[in-house]
Amino acid sequence: MDGRAWRRFRKNKGALWGGMLVLSVTLVAALGPLLAPHDPDQQHRETLLSGDGSPVAPWSVPGHPLGADSLGRDELSRLLHGGAVSMQVAFFATALAVLLGVVVGALSGYFLGAFDFLSMRLVDVLLSTPFLLIAIAIQRVWDDPALWTLFVLLGLLSWTTLARVTRAKTMQVRALDYIQAARALGAGRMRILLRHVLPNVLGPVIVLGTTLVAQMIIVESAMSFLGLGVQPPQASWGSMLREGQELMDDAPRLMLFPAAFIVMTVFGFNLLGEGLRDAFDPKD
């Protein structure tokens, strides 16, 4: 990010707020497991379930500020651990998507030809399939889903837009004079691609990547909500949302807490992404 972009970014209040939200949520997610006061999977059926079996309310039992979930597990600890899981999935899936998208996009945009044709048709196919449906189908077929399968799956399915954008920007950049100049000076193709093209396509990639994190959080929540994300007893915000559903009438907080975190995080990432786009691309 050059100086001008940074100045534009700083002026954008929404983007700053978004950045702060993202930073704080990321911190919570990174440190959450350390901050959690209890084991998130330990069920305290004696102490944290009231007489009729409903979970205790916030503050009613010392040491459990957010009360318990339907199985008598500490809600705060689950939220913190769940956040770590949700963010982990979102970040790794996005990282994979960015890596794939940039590599495929840059190569096909720079070399064109058969590789470009094939990879873009693949992108067409992936873009025309309903994302969540495919993700659910694959996760369902996967005999033994673990956490890593989830983010590999999400990463493999969501690199397409990034590839398109990278390719377009690469094609635009490779026609510029300084690339011609570098070529005339005898620079190799790889050197041109890495040193001269890539740094100039990174702007939109960062923007897209940021908003992709937000999307991934939503997709992870959706899949965990459908019971296809993290496996029990592990918590993620999406799975907590689902677990809270059973007690929606008695204890709506069990849905509201994770929902609030999801909304906050996604909102933050979207604001940040928008701010970054404005900063990188003053024309829009």
Added chain:
Amino acid sequence: MRLIQKTNARALPAWLCVSLLMGLAGCDKRPRGPRYEGAGNPKPRDGGTFVFHHESNVRTLDPHLAYDELSNMAIRLLYDGLLDYDEQSNLIPSLAETMPTVSEDGKTFRFRLRRGVRFHPMPGLPKGRELIAEDIRWSLEHLLSGDVASPGFPFFRSIKGAEAFHSGNEKHIRGIRVLDRYTIEFTLSEADQTFLNSMAMTFAYPVPKENYARRGDQVGQYPVGTGPYMFQRWERGVQIEFVRNPRYFAARPGPNRMVYLENVQRYVASLRFQNGGLDAIHRYTPAHRRLYKTARRWKPHRKEFAEAVIYGLVMNCELPPFDNVHVRRAVAFALDRKGWAKARGDAFLPTGQFLPPSIAGHVPRLENRQRFDLARAKREMREAGFARGLRKEIVLWVGEGDSGRFYGELVQNDLAKIGIRVRVRQVSFAVYLEETAKPKTVQAFMSGWAKDFPDAASFFDPVFHSRSIRSRNSQNRSFYRNSQLDALLDAARIEQSPSRRAKLYQQASRIVTGDAPWAFVYNPLSMHVWQPYVRGYGPHPVWDKDYRSAWLDLPRRRVAHMLTGRRFAKSMASLFPFGPLMSKRFAEGRFTQRRRPAREGTMRLR
């Protein structure tokens, strides 16, 4: 490509306020009582559509293959047996004209068929055709043939020649004789005390051979029977539709159609029920169970009773680590049954033995009963040689949905304390039925056993007799073999003195409790709730969810309490200009009354 819409930052607070208001307006407290009342007709009447549900998917509608609660709910509508049970669990004649005449030695049973019973219409036979004694014979031979590999075979072994026929050595079953068009006689090889119970099971429901010839192994999807309802349509995994059989021999007033909704989650089921989209429910989330249990206005329309059903954790005795009896016992002693009951909203009674209390053979205060005893569980782990727990995690299969996961997590928590890590795998009921019936396939799973008839034989023989182990469709899903137990069960089956029989089954109870092929956990407290306009229905002691006698007391016009709707409309209307005016009109019911009165059978909000 832009992935996000540009939001106007200044409009944001206003937007948030609006959505918050809408959220608050939508937070309407659901009425705690029923929303629809019956019209109060004194006599049963025809009409309407009865909608019921279950939380997983139905596997088959072929009575020769179905052996589960979900399929049986549909099969009870489609078929009849020679014998049935009344409300007191007594055997009564159904397709048979009277109870059969039995010979002195208790080995020969002669049934007279009711005349004029017709099968449902089927392709080629638009009016169906009459049920005759030959159909009974054909159905049983089809059921017991080796090719069909029906799980029902063990119940009919005592018919003379059944085994030889099953293994393909004989072309017909010697013990079945058709005397004339309406008379059939069964001869048994031993005085089986449960033969009449077996004949009342869904397996023995007569089926027309034309349907099998035409549909082959698709019969399960195109069932034809004699029952009060005929099959209409099955959208797999979604719903099964039935229409009333106009030629039913014991016709009585009832709904014109029945709809069986599959895969309705517990929470959703309750919401639909409260909105009138379901007419009876039987599965709840803990919160909703508490609601129906305490709400005064639901009281006349609900019934709670201890079911003669056992639930537990089934361990595959052929697969490590559960081939070791000490590991199995450790599991049996590690499960905190009372804690489970609490977390589940007291939906069941904890137990520690196989037979439910209402079945003869249950031992009150069984000395070696399984119970929560962590020290004992740890000792058993030490004796098994796993003092430090198991190295490999075990895979536990549970049902779909929230409750399946819930039980999985309860097990995970309890077994972690004795050093067993559990991975929970949620599978559909159909997959579960298929796979757990194969040897050496599924390590452990949560399961239940509901009686086929109210007798200990109906529990022990299919679940623990080594004869029930087969290479597919095995009913003994723990693959537990014990020749001593087998001998006891065989003796009990033909024992004519009830007290001596009970003693034999008590002995059998002690054996399986100690060997722990299952960790016995609880007997469910079944609760059925139905709409006020559903009449003539109550849970059946044998069939449990049996809707064939229900009728709908539908009002001529919709007299639904539009309570929720009106209050919601009011609170929404108050958000807009002219709100009070609008809400007044809503409150007067002008908008709701102007709607066309619902015709019979459309009284649902979908």
